[in-house]
Amino acid sequence: xxxxISLPFLxxxxxxxxxxxxxxxxxxxxxxxxxxxxxxxxxxxxxxxxISGANGFNFTTDYAKLRASSCSTCNIKQDMSVYWxxxxxxxxxxxxFIDVPIxxxxxxxxxxxxxxxxxxxxxxxxxxxxxxxxxxxxVAGDASKRVETDDFAGRAVTHKCVGVxxxxxxxxxxxxxxxxxxxxxxxxxxxxxxxxSANHKSHVAYPRDGNYDGGRCPSSHPIHLATLFYEVxxxxxxxxxxxxxxxxxxxxxxxxxxxxxxxxxxxxANGWEANSLQKALDRCKDGVANCEKEVFGxxxxxGEAQSCKLPSMIDEQVTGVLSAxxxxxxxxxGPAPAQSKANCAAPKLSLKASPKSLGYVDVTKSKGxxxxxxxxxxAGKRTLSQAQTSSSSMxxxxxxxxxxxxxxxxxxxxxAGECYCGASLAADRAPVQGxxxxxxxxxxxxxxxxxxxxxxxxxxxxxxxxxxxxxxRRESQRLAVLELSNADRGSELR
Numbered sequence: 001x002x003x004x005i006s007l008p009f010l011x012x013x014x015x016x017x018x019x020x021x022x023x024x025x026x027x028x029x030x031x032x033x034x035x036x037x038x039x040x041x042x043x044x045x046x047x048x049x050x051i052s053g054a055n056g057f058n059f060t061t062d063y064a065k066l067r068a069s070s071c072s073t074c075n076i077k078q079d080m081s082v083y084w085x086x087x088x089x090x091x092x093x094x095x096x097f098i099d100v101p102i103x104x105x106x107x108x109x110x111x112x113x114x115x116x117x118x119x120x121x122x123x124x125x126x127x128x129x130x131x132x133x134x135x136x137x138x139v140a141g142d143a144s145k146r147v148e149t150d151d152f153a154g155r156a157v158t159h160k161c162v163g164v165x166x167x168x169x170x171x172x173x174x175x176x177x178x179x180x181x182x183x184x185x186x187x188x189x190x191x192x193x194x195x196x197s198a199n200h201k202s203h204v205a206y207p208r209d210g211n212y213d214g215g216r217c218p219s220s221h222p223i224h225l226a227t228l229f230y231e232v233x234x235x236x237x238x239x240x241x242x243x244x245x246x247x248x249x250x251x252x253x254x255x256x257x258x259x260x261x262x263x264x265x266x267x268x269a270n271g272w273e274a275n276s277l278q279k280a281l282d283r284c285k286d287g288v289a290n291c292e293k294e295v296f297g298x299x300x301x302x303g304e305a306q307s308c309k310l311p312s313m314i315d316e317q318v319t320g321v322l323s324a325x326x327x328x329x330x331x332x333x334g335p336a337p338a339q340s341k342a343n344c345a346a347p348k349l350s351l352k353a354s355p356k357s358l359g360y361v362d363v364t365k366s367k368g369x370x371x372x373x374x375x376x377x378x379a380g381k382r383t384l385s386q387a388q389t390s391s392s393s394m395x396x397x398x399x400x401x402x403x404x405x406x407x408x409x410x411x412x413x414x415x416a417g418e419c420y421c422g423a424s425l426a427a428d429r430a431p432v433q434g435x436x437x438x439x440x441x442x443x444x445x446x447x448x449x450x451x452x453x454x455x456x457x458x459x460x461x462x463x464x465x466x467x468x469x470x471x472x473r474r475e476s477q478r479l480a481v482l483e484l485s486n487a488d489r490g491s492e493l494r
Contacts, residue, residue: 026052028113078277086143091252140265144340163178185227377412
């Protein structure tokens with residue numbers, strides 16, 4: 001199933017018909033991982049985030065690294081920012097946790113993303129909106145919060161049971177929903193000096209009057225920025241028959257242990273080409289048609305966005321059925337704020353992505369084939385057309401043996417059980433440097449192996465002797481190297 005993220009944009013437009021805005025459509029995610037370079041630079045974060053944006057994201061990152069990204073999961077090419085929110089889980093009656101898919105996740109390897117709205121709302125003085133400066137970052141929401149408040153920061157975090165009449169709720173809905181939309185609005189007033197602050201919030205502020213999403217900025221934070229608004233759509237319909245405990249308690253919990261929803265939050269690290277963002281803020285006003293196309297020109301396709309993924313750099317399970325939330329996160333219901341646990345053993349970060357995290361099998365010695373990456377395929381004109389076979393028990397080794405019997409130079413696996421062989425590989429179908437691609441489907445004969453995806457093919461090439469090394473692994477090391485300080489390297493990577 002392909003997810004067109006213009007659906008959330010349509011819903012938002014219907015709900016807010018007078019809003020002047022343009023939208024960054026993040027079709028996919030880089031990965032779900034305990035990573036947060038704002039709150040926890042250089043180390044594993046204490047909870048899992050769903051992360052969208054540019055592949056310059058890392059456990060440490062900065063504006064220059066984001067601008068140097070080779071791809072993004074979002075559609076506007078001038079935007080190399082990164083956006084992330086906590087992952088959602090279902091707490092089962094037996095105490096286990098099951099990750100909740102985001103709309104767009106499917107067995108073919110596609111991942112859903114989020115919609116990022118840039119609301120061009122100045123204050124009552126019609127003050128000029130400024131683009132985020134290079135190096136700017138901020139956080140909205142409070143991961144420890146477990147009680148409803150009616151201040152602007154409290155109003156800025158809401159949830160919606162999609163398709164059910166009624167207002168948004170500040171906490172997670174207590175209704176069995178097909179889809180839950182979690183949303184957070186960021187402060188739009190900046191002090192004009194600091195790109196960040198110790199708590200990642202005090203350099204920005206919500207308007208002093210009006211509303212949390214528009215109004216006059218306080219004198220302490222006089223610079224008006226665009227108002228960022230995140231929407232994430234969680235596919236909750238599969239859990240409707242698993243509720244327990246009556247109507248007073250809902251069973252979903254965010255990765256930070258938040259069973260209320262009041263602790264939902266979002267992080268933003270700016271990676272915009274500044275002139276392009278300023279141009280959009282100046283031109284995208286009420287009544288301006290086709291603003292995004294006129295300002296930004298050609299957009300990144302959904303296929304390009306889906307192919308932009310990062311390898312896992314923490315060896316832990318964050319999806320499927322889990323016995324506990326990753327990290328030291330007890331489920332809390334408030335009203336007291338959640339407390340961080342001391343002496344929580346964090347996993348080590350890996351300087352090199354493993355074959356498992358990259359989705360391939362090392363068969364350089366056993367079969368004489370090296371993995372070269374995830375390419376693309378087309379059912380109308382196959383990438384590898386020399387021979388093909390399929391099996392309900394397909395494995396990497398099985399496909400390579402078949403292709404070797406045909407004298408093929410290349411072997412490729414796709415859609416869990418399909419195997420293709422070829423004598424050559426067209427450049428426009430080959431893996432793209434810096435992208436892991438969309439090969440995420442488990443092999444039908446071995447769920448510890450990856451066999452391509454939908455229109456994505458795991459490619460192996462025949463090789464011999466000392467030259468037989470996995471090309472994708474070398475490229476992945478560039479992607480996965482953690483740019484930590486010397487002190488971090490000594491303490492975290494020993």
